[in-house]
Amino acid sequence: MRDEFRADLQTVSQLLVDLAEDARAAMREATKALLTADRAAAENVIAGDAELDQTYRQVEERVCDLLARQAPVASDLRAMITALHVAADLERMGDLADHVAKTALRRHPSPAVPAELRGVFTDMAEVADRMAGKIATVLAKPDVDLAAELERDDDAMDDLHRSLFAVLLRDDWPYGVETAIDATLLGRFYERFADHSVNAGEHVIYLITGEAATG
Amino acid sequence: MRDEFRADLQTVSQLLVDLAEDARAAMREATKALLTADRAAAENVIAGDAELDQTYRQVEERVCDLLARQAPVASDLRAMITALHVAADLERMGDLADHVAKTALRRHPSPAVPAELRGVFTDMAEVADRMAGKIATVLAKPDVDLAAELERDDDAMDDLHRSLFAVLLRDDWPYGVETAIDATLLGRFYERFADHSVNAGEHVIYLITGEAATG
Numbered sequence: 001m002r003d004e005f006r007a008d009l010q011t012v013s014q015l016l017v018d019l020a021e022d023a024r025a026a027m028r029e030a031t032k033a034l035l036t037a038d039r040a041a042a043e044n045v046i047a048g049d050a051e052l053d054q055t056y057r058q059v060e061e062r063v064c065d066l067l068a069r070q071a072p073v074a075s076d077l078r079a080m081i082t083a084l085h086v087a088a089d090l091e092r093m094g095d096l097a098d099h100v101a102k103t104a105l106r107r108h109p110s111p112a113v114p115a116e117l118r119g120v121f122t123d124m125a126e127v128a129d130r131m132a133g134k135i136a137t138v139l140a141k142p143d144v145d146l147a148a149e150l151e152r153d154d155d156a157m158d159d160l161h162r163s164l165f166a167v168l169l170r171d172d173w174p175y176g177v178e179t180a181i182d183a184t185l186l187g188r189f190y191e192r193f194a195d196h197s198v199n200a201g202e203h204v205i206y207l208i209t210g211e212a213a214t215g
Numbered sequence: 216m217r218d219e220f221r222a223d224l225q226t227v228s229q230l231l232v233d234l235a236e237d238a239r240a241a242m243r244e245a246t247k248a249l250l251t252a253d254r255a256a257a258e259n260v261i262a263g264d265a266e267l268d269q270t271y272r273q274v275e276e277r278v279c280d281l282l283a284r285q286a287p288v289a290s291d292l293r294a295m296i297t298a299l300h301v302a303a304d305l306e307r308m309g310d311l312a313d314h315v316a317k318t319a320l321r322r323h324p325s326p327a328v329p330a331e332l333r334g335v336f337t338d339m340a341e342v343a344d345r346m347a348g349k350i351a352t353v354l355a356k357p358d359v360d361l362a363a364e365l366e367r368d369d370d371a372m373d374d375l376h377r378s379l380f381a382v383l384l385r386d387d388w389p390y391g392v393e394t395a396i397d398a399t400l401l402g403r404f405y406e407r408f409a410d411h412s413v414n415a416g417e418h419v420i421y422l423i424t425g426e427a428a429t430g
Binding site for chain 2: 165
């Protein structure tokens with residue numbers, strides 16, 4: 001029974017790693033679509049979101065099946081509930097990549113992001129990519145220190161988010177309201193992607209240490 | 216054992232109803248703060264969010280306790296997992312009310328929303344309030360027809376969201392980029408509040424009928 005539980009848990013863990021890698025790849029591809037007005041990349045992300053949702057449902061089915069068959073308690077039960085939370089965060093990260101791709105597609109063949117903002121979105125995408133990568137890593141091999149780094153990465157994302165608004169609010173912003181609206185929403189998508197990475201990281205830390213993150 | 220499970224389930228249901236009513240009240244108060252530049256209302260919402268988070272954690276603790284003690288299977292297990300999903304949606308709705316309140320506070324004593332946009336935000340808030348009210352009602356007393364209405368309410372929200380952008384994008388928009396950014400984010404907060412209501416409604420429908428919503 002115990003061995004069986006371990007095997008099931010391993011399957012769930014692997015699905016979560018897959019989900020994290022898929023969400024990361026989706027945001028990377030969405031960023032490519034955004035910064036190079038690449039229609040095929042945008043369409044790939046949008047088509048791929050259904051697969052990501054499918055993996056999410058697999059996690060949920062596996063967990064429910066496991067709860068029903070094995071009735072885990074204590075730390076094993078906690079691991080199952082945590083898996084549900086982490087899967088929900090990762091699924092949402094995939095949605096946010098989908099939103100970025102859709103924004104790119106809506107403006108195609110024009111770029112959705114003007115030259116002045118390419119730098120800040122490149123940086124936001126890099127931070128997002130690093131964070132999703134860390135989530136995949138800590139899901140594959142629990143590492144409290146690496147998971148804790150996500151808080152600092154998120155601070156970097158918040159700084160970039162503020163610098164994005166600083167550009168939009170300059171008196172000489174030449175692109176008008178429509179481009180500012182797109183940039184505002186895109187900024188929010190990357191920032192939320194980072195927030196969900198932090199949430200997922202906190203759940204993993206809780207799982208390892210038994211202690212909820214403060215704040 | 217069965218009676219005990221029913222009693223526990225009843226407790227969880229009541230917590231979810233409380234959570235839905237709290238999220239609804241928070242968004243109502245946040246809208247008041249937004250449309251009347253009411254500092255006290257904004258501060259109430261922000262202070263109240265911790266309480267809402269606390270109720271959310273209570274749901275989760277109750278569900279975990281119940282899973283550990285009673286090891287439910289089949290529809291009882293499904294009810295527990297659904298309770299976790301619905302609680303997460305409602306907790307997030309509270310966060311979105313908090314974001315609206317913070318936007319109001321950031322611009323105080325100026326109104327964050329100019330006269331031209333008061334109508335559309337009033338309408339969005341009304342739809343949001345109606346949706347949260349329906350969630351509270353169907354959680355207290357399952358009603359598939361009422362839960363299904365949320366999809367239509369969400370269509371109304373999407374229409375309002377589009378009409379918001381139409382105002383922002385008029386050639387004679389006189390308020391500049393900063394106000395457009397605020398309005399874009401505020402619009403997103405109300406729209407996401409509605410999305411989470413729809414999600415919660417879909418979970419309740421699934422619970423009642425055993426059928427997942429399509430699409």
